[in-house]
Amino acid sequence: MTEEQKKEFQEENEKKKEYLRLYRRAVRREKDILEEIQRLRLDKMFPSVVNDGMPHGSSQTDLSDYIAILDEQIELLKEERLEKARCYKRIEDRIRMMSNEDEQTVLRLRYIQGLKWEDVAAEMGYSWKQIHRIHSTALQNFKMT
Template sequence: MDKDKARTAAVKEENEKKKEYLKSYLQHVRRIHRINEEIREIRSMRASISMNNDGMPHGSGQEDLSGYAAELDAMERNLIQERYHRIRTYQDIAARIKRLSSENEKDVLFYRYIKGLDWWEIAEKMRYSERQVHRFHGKALAHIRLPENLKDVIECQ
């Protein structure tokens, strides 16, 4: 009996690691949206800086544009890096999903972790009940393989 409990706990722990890994793609997507919004905000602050006839920037309490330019540059570099991580994560997760033999399992993982759909939306798209979609999800988690270096993959994100 204790072996069964230990095995069940190990499976749950493994499934949580798999879900965390699969969710990493949408985390990159959210970060990209947030960085884009931050860049828009910084650019809008730039628009609020006015120039007087003396050719010097005034307003918003900022004496020159160096802070603005440095911040904008840092954000744009961060955006490029995040886009790169998003692409790499997508490629890896999509390849792992494609290796599954069941089309239903592939669909559930794709819709959930790549498209970010809710369970009811997945059920509607697949024309199954939510309960059946959850069953497919459980089977897909049992079948999908994590990267060998999962710790390194998650830490770099």
């Protein structure tokens, strides 16, 4: 294999890894939105004390801004969950098309469940080195389209 072929091979593998990482990113975005919704709710339930030395007429505030922001976050959450489901289906369909079950399992554990390499090895009962060999072969056999 020439240096140019090696470089093309590595670039292709990186593209495949990026594609497979899309699902975990969607999971993180969903989690971030959920945390923001929780923070908004807690902030409204337990507003922090404003201690700036200035007199304030009332601690009551208009809820319309809060509700609008919360509604916006809930809509964003719905959209993100839909995108996450679509992303999962696309990736899972492509993994399922692969013929080797060990390769499928490595890709699912690593990219769908988000396990660390050591945990993938323990789950499958292989050495860390063997898992990387299976992963390398899996990337070669994985088709993005």
